[in-house]
Amino acid sequence: MTDPFARLIGNSSAMVELRRLGRLAAGSSATVLLLGESGTGKELMARAIHAASGRCGGPFVAVNCAAVPDGLLEAEFFGYAEGAFTGARRGGKPGRFEQAHGGTLFLDEVGELAQPLQAKLLRAVQEREVEPVGATRPVRVDVRVIAASNRDLGEMVERREFRLDLYYRLNVVALRMPALRERPEDLPGLAEHLLGRLGKAGAVPCLSPEALALLVAYSWPGNVREMENWLERALVLGQGPVLGPELFPEAGVKTGEGSWRRSRSEAERAALVGALARAGGNKAAAARLLGLSRSQFYEKLNRLGAGE
């Protein structure tokens, strides 16, 4: 069987630790809270935990709390009984909790839930039973809950926008998904993986060292999802087996004014300095981080004056 956590690419210490914690979480039925910026792989992690858990034969049900209108959320979560309201389906309808029975319920964007729903969710998570709208009896459910948010829930608690008791209930095992800019050493491997996934079978192009250096220096506010989008576009627009820096204009213009070439060398310089810092000054290790040979690395250091 393949390891579900192998889908989370990256050998930075942050990712290695994250996979270790994910495996530990998978071995239990504890509630998991996934925190991290948009595009950092929260859903990927939730699915890996489910797939590696004893519940893998059961359903994985995802609900995006931000996408369902407040008025419909209660019925969406907990279901409804026959005749609960006008237009209710005959025989009623099971909610997401019941659908996830025996499996995992993924509550995405849980920070967007309105307060009254937070109270009802607390009860369901705590008691492992739900009350369908209009029903006379509660229904017992056996689900593991994984919640995710890109907002700082602790801060929301302080501002009284998120219930403290629900926060405690969800925050049993908390995993923080690192932003891409915190682990630039993962970029070369991630780019290769994504190009392999996005490209046509057979001839998968690679990034030129300049393009890679540019991407390493970029700040990636949209994280891996943003990178996926850029690479997909580069695959469409790029010609030939090597994707050059000209395919990633946004990465070069982030410093504002100045010519494209100048901001590009600035970005490359930042990549060199950053890699050297992470490698503790070891130039061979820094070159490896950037996917450059030692001689390419030295040549760049001299040209860009980043070696001092």
Ligand SMILES: Nc1ncnc2c1ncn2[C@@H]1O[C@H](COP(=O)(O)OP(=O)(O)OP(=O)(O)O)[C@@H](O)[C@H]1O
């Ligand atoms: N470490 C990783 N290795 C490989 N692919 C990744 C990794 N992290 C994220 N991805 C990919 O990036 C995309 C975004 O990931 P995902 O949807 O899990 O992020 P998210 O944190 O749920 O984002 P959002 O807040 O936008 O919902 C997906 O296509 C996913 O497969």
Ligand SMILES: [Mg+2]
């Ligand atoms: Mg998501």
